[in-house]
Amino acid sequence: MAKLPTPQMLMASRPELPKESWLDTKPQFAPGSYCYSEKKETMELLHMPNPHDWDPSAEDWNLPENWEQILCDAFEERLEKHRSLKLFMDICVRCGACADKCHFFLGTNDPKNMPVLRAELLRSLYRRDHTMLGKLLGKKVGARSWDKQVVKELFYYAYQCTECRRCSLFCPYGIDTAEITAIVRELMHEVGLGTHWIMDPVKNCSFTGNHLGIKPHSFKEIVEMLADDCETVTGIRPKTPFNEKGHEILFITPSGDVFADPGIYTFMGYLLLFHELDLDYTFSTYASEGGNFGSFTTFNMAKKLNAKMYAEAERLGVKWILGGECGHMWRVVNQYMATYNGPSPANMVTPKSPITGTVFKNAAATKMVHITEFTADLIRHGKLNLDPSRNDHIITTFHDSCNPARAMGLLEEPRYILKHVCNHFVEMPENTIREQTFCCGAGSGLNTEEIMELRMRSGMPRGNALRYVQQKYGVNHMACVCAIDRATLPPLANYWAPGVNVSGLHELVANALVMKGEAKRTMDLRQEDLPNVDADEAEAEEGR
């Protein structure tokens, strides 16, 4: 007679000792843990190799017939092309310094999310074909062969890495695990495997400029709608220059901030700041996406989308580019742009602030300045009239976005600005900020809703630190300098630290900015009442 399982049997999620070795234990594609596959038509339109219909949860992924040859050749080609990859494959001594630094490992406790083991998935394949010992001794020295399950495993873990590079910070050799993930994703694309959430924006950025594929005239209308909102709040309608030639500056920021809440308020912050400075600038509809979705797929796609920035700077004849609050955009700009599409066009010069005269020598090569460098310099020179008491209802902390923090060392500028526009600022614990910052858990194209459960566990280390300062210091706000953060941190905060609001830095700047000729501010950019405004005063203002 059949027996009911005992409670212990129901609760034990694994046998006492796993039967297989770790390399033979395969991932389960459970809903909530994998991204949806891209559409075949999208891949065809983008001329990606081997486009086909497939489903990550299906047994058969419909790989092309000669998939193994394709992958072996593609891997070899990349080992020759990128000296760094070969080095990363060879020099790891498996010391384990990176093992417990990954937010995916901390949140999932899946050993293959230790960066060393995630890289080992590829390194084991490398050993078989590219090392003498591996060729001779095979499995004994950790070498293994390709099979379809290995492909699935590589795909699964390449999309459980946000390329945040926290692990690299702790690696004594400086192995950049993000680049290993990038190569694995690139290999997957060789056999037609990609995710919808990344490829759809890649297609849209390729054909229309922004990640949602909104046509230029409509994009402009949406920005004008935001300028109208600025007028409602401040009484001043900022200008919205688009595709105009002959300006000094081209401003490029992630298009997410034009479409998504709460990013739009950061965008409104830019509009108001530039208007107040009477900045000589223009937007572009062609280069209207600062974020580079291509960098989540392949080297060539990243290069193609990145090319728009300099191409537009040249066409419009600007002297330099000012870039908005974005994460991976800045890694691409600082670490890859020169190789992809450099040097910058002849009409561009080393950026110089037209307001303060500061020359941004750090941007001499790229000709691109991060908006927080620009604004911090304005504040340093006393060029902005700020009233931080307007943000007095906020006790804020600051989330260092992975790429600006670790790929460009942008640590002080955002804090400098924040301290000038808010009176109450609290840091999260030391081992969760600055270079050691924890990722939002959904960067590098993982901020799609179908993996919300995965995001809540991978973002847990960040959520946990936020919750700590919320409970200890009453923090009710988290500022950040990345559009993906503005999309991913609100859900994360909602789950781990409900009651904490998330915003970009320039939303707070514009709230504190006292503009020339502005109406008395009674509400913030979100059109929520400012708490410190005298009710009679506000009514009198309305009746005027």
Place this chain on the structure above:
Amino acid sequence: MQTAKLLANLKDSLTEQWTQAVFASYPEKSLPFLKTQKDPFANPVASMIREAAAVLFDALAGQDMDVEKVKTALDRFVKIRAVQEFTPSQAVGVIYLLKPLLRKQLLPEMQKQLDAYLEVESRVDSLALLAFDMYMTDKERVAEIRVTEIRNQYAQLKRWAQHLNAQAPLGEFAGCGQS
């Protein structure tokens, strides 16, 4: 009163054994890390489990525990279990792993006071039910977050479409679909 005294003697051993039993629900290769790293930010999952262990024990001992206080202390633990790859029974059922521990260590001492012992076991049931409610709230929150995120991503597009609709002269749409 005597139960409380007996339990107090077992506090360290019971909380530690339960903590180890919960650790054992994670992959074996991750165990050394979970067990050794003590920093609450460098090893948050272990910190959540230990926080839960302490409050579970106090509640179990029948000390005057406020339900809200228990819930607050269990919150992080239930939240992480709700989004990790566990079945619902694995996620919150681990609270029942206290029972075999109690039967092994406490029951022999309380053979003559079975009623009092059963009360302790019933408190395990209450705690598990409490955790199950919290688990469901967390799951529902994840579902709600998914919906909100989709809505927020396209918030401005929707507004813009409504804006266009409001601007379009009525006649432009009135003729649609009419022969």
